[in-house]
Amino acid sequence: MSKVRTSSYSNTQILQRVYSYVKPYRSLFYFSLILTLLLAIIAPVRGYLIQVMVDKGLKESSAGIPAWLNNWLDKLSGFNVVEFIIQIFIIQIVLLFLETLFRFLFTYITAKVGQNVVNDLRKTVFNKVLSLPLSFFDKTPIGTLTTRTVNDIESINEIFSDGLIPIIADILIIIFTLGTMFWMDWRLTLICLIPFPILIIATYFFKESVNRSFISVRNAVASLNAFAQEHLTGMALVQSFTAEDREFKKFEKINTEHKKANIKSIFAYSVFFPVVEIVLALSIGLLVWWIANFKIEAGKLIAFILFLNQIFRPLRMIADKFNVLQMGIISSERVFVLMDTPCAETAERIPDPWPKTFNGHITFKNVSFEYKPNVPVLRNISFDIPAGRSLAIVGSTGSGKSTIISLINRLYNHQSGEILIDGIDNKDIPLATLRHHIGVVLQDVFLFNGSVLDNLTLRNPDVSFEQVQHATRLLGIHDFIMSLPGNYDFKVLERGASLSMGQRQLLSFARCLIYNPAILILDEATSNIDTESELLIQNAIDTLMKGRTSIIIAHRLSTIQKADHILVLDKGEVVEYGTHYELLAEGKNYAKLYEMQFKNNPA
Structure with a gap:
């Protein structure tokens, strides 16, 4: 495997440099951060309202509901159970609409910011390639430069669409949901979290395995691009010397490495996601056991099941997003190494204005x-x-x-x-x-x-x-x-x-x-x-x-x-x-x- 890290940049330095390209789009970027906060706030509210509706509406119980909220709900429904359920239902629809709207805006804006950054970066990189000395091209395969200009820069887009900002959004949702759970019943929350160490260990091994696989995939893609570019350009020579079979075997070997790297990542996914489902099932099982033994309200059972799904849904993807972020960082580093390559020298010691014509001596x-x-x-x-x-x-x-x-x-x-x-x-x-x-x-x-x-x-x-x-x-x-x-x-x-x-x-x-x-x-x-x-x-x-x-x-x-x-x-x-x-x-x-x-x- 070829070396992945080709410079002394730290991950923090690379991310800072990537986000320096966000400056022209700061307003959109900050708006996306506000949306992450709004989504995190809305996430546990809907589950909590379901608990309120079940406990107060169906069982006519006010246990676990703050007095101010209980009084407001009574005034809202006029102490009528049917009206109360309808009112909660309407609030749920409004919250669902708002969450859908915010999620749409969040997805669109983060993708738009990413594409704008990629557009600017690709122009900067190609302009850099045009200014590089010819000696650089003597030592660098064209396919490798193609990978840097196209594939690697596209991976940088994933830092925005599937990387850092979505990770922040998922973490905020988990924090707000856990906070709501502890506020509602801290003992029950701790019971639900008993299987979490299994998930943490599985997430670590998954992240490391997929990260290694992604690095192998990225190196294989660069090799495939370089090999294909070289042989498509020199196809006349290949066919003239009847070297098709030999060159195909070389290509087959590189392509096989690419396949193996992808299969390793697929295997990691196929193991990790069932583990997440098992941990979720264990948490729900412990939740049901606790409620059955200590006779806690049915509404809280339903709410906690929703909360656990809200926690586990992002957890299913957060390790994958960390790997996407890591690959974006690796791709960014490769691009920045190219951008930091010294250009062909230009002189500044010229009389101004420079003569427009040469004699040619x-x-x-x-x-x-x-x-x-x-x-x-x-x-x-x-x-x-x-x-x-x-x-x-x-x-x-x-x-x-x-x-x-x-x-x-x-x-x-x-x-x-x-x-x-x-x-x-x-x-x-x-x-x-x-x-x-x-x-x-x-x-x-x-x-x-x-x-x-x-x-x-x-x-x-x-x-x-x-x-x-x-x-x-x-x-x-x-x-x-x-x-x-x-x-x-x-x-x-x-x-x-x-x-x-x-x-x-x-x-x-x-x-x-x-x-x-x-x-x-x-x-x-x-x-x-x-x-x-x-x-x-x-x-x-x-x-x-x-x-x-x-x-x-x-x-x-x-x-x-x-x-x-x-x-x-x-x-x-x-x-x-x-x-x-x-x-x-x-x-x-x-x-x-x-x-x-x-x-x-x-x-």
Whole structure:
């Protein structure tokens, strides 16, 4: 079982933090607390009135009824038994109506407060996820984040609907009912409470058993979400290697753990509830025995049976509600651990106002970087790209090409050296400003489920349809889009499954051009393109690069040759730098790469 507690938060601190989100809804929250008090007051009154009706109305006895109440009832009914019973009946109906109304309002308001808190929390958490550094996603399964954002936050809602406030309401009902019972007959009340130690012991073991089961269930749900998310995303790979049976067995194992955890909780419930019924039966049995031996009024017998049911009804559920509360606390802690994860850094040392345009002059000065401590990926990298010029980066797999790109737009922060944009350290530039001026086209194009237009604008209302069409016409892909069913409203399936690789890449180029970046980064953007799309894409690249500082990572000779300079990396170090022909003349690493990759396939 994975660890449940992942921080040093106490339960009290977690609840205080959860209830800090109640502040905008304080009036509703306090109203729900008032309703709990009203429900607790009404609960024993109805039982007591039944005793009064039976003892005074049917037996015409006033034993156990305070003088002031007895006189008031006599005046109310005019000393007529039938009228007296009718009056008590009417009072009971009014109390029942009030209790029903208060319980409806209580249930609705607590649920409403919970949903409002969940709504605010979910927005806060998702906004937090958007601001987390890319390194966090390298270490955290997407399914786990899905569980935090959806399942765990939904569990927080149960703190309100089935947790702390309902527990307070149940405890108040028990206290007021017991108080009424002691006031009516303290000896009889103590007799009824003799079996209670059995219930207390059973409740403790039930709470512990269900709590362990719920923790197992929550961990299994996180594992199921992570496994399903990963395998649904990688389904093509699973099927390509005919790994369906193996992966199904893994899923079956996780699912079985989930089932076993649920069955354990079901077993605990199936034992606990009969124990509660047995204890209730013992209490009623002792009550009847005492009344039969000491000749106490029949009305008191009926009232005490009602009181015992009023006590045992919440007791049946209170242990379960404590477990719901505990699971809400555990879920809250997981959410707060995520919320307390440090965000991507933002700089505050920027002149105000920040310039709206970049020239795009990029300088690396002795930049070093490592993903893991003492495992360097880049070592003392230095180069300079004047504004509007282009640089191609080549090297073997793992040489650090893509890492350089990630450092420029601060998906990761370098440990030493300087990366300057127009002479300003990129760590001193607000992330939103920095990334607004950098356009990135990756090898693996990601398209969202939605229309072509949505994917081009990323649903940015500031981007007009005219801007979109201008960009697509410049790139020469307007006709291709118009040939799709629905044109710009064509439905793109998740990850662009309804389009070819070349079509997806063309849309990614258009998306980049629409935002008109000063710096263009192409990371293997042409590596998976078919021959038919290559010419169109090459023209799109030429259009994109005009007037922009460009960094190209590519294996296509035509793209690399057009770069003003070429940087050759090997094991995180710069081993060559120059133009295409200069590097060929040197006959070193680049020339060997050219010989191996391009000479026999010149296009």
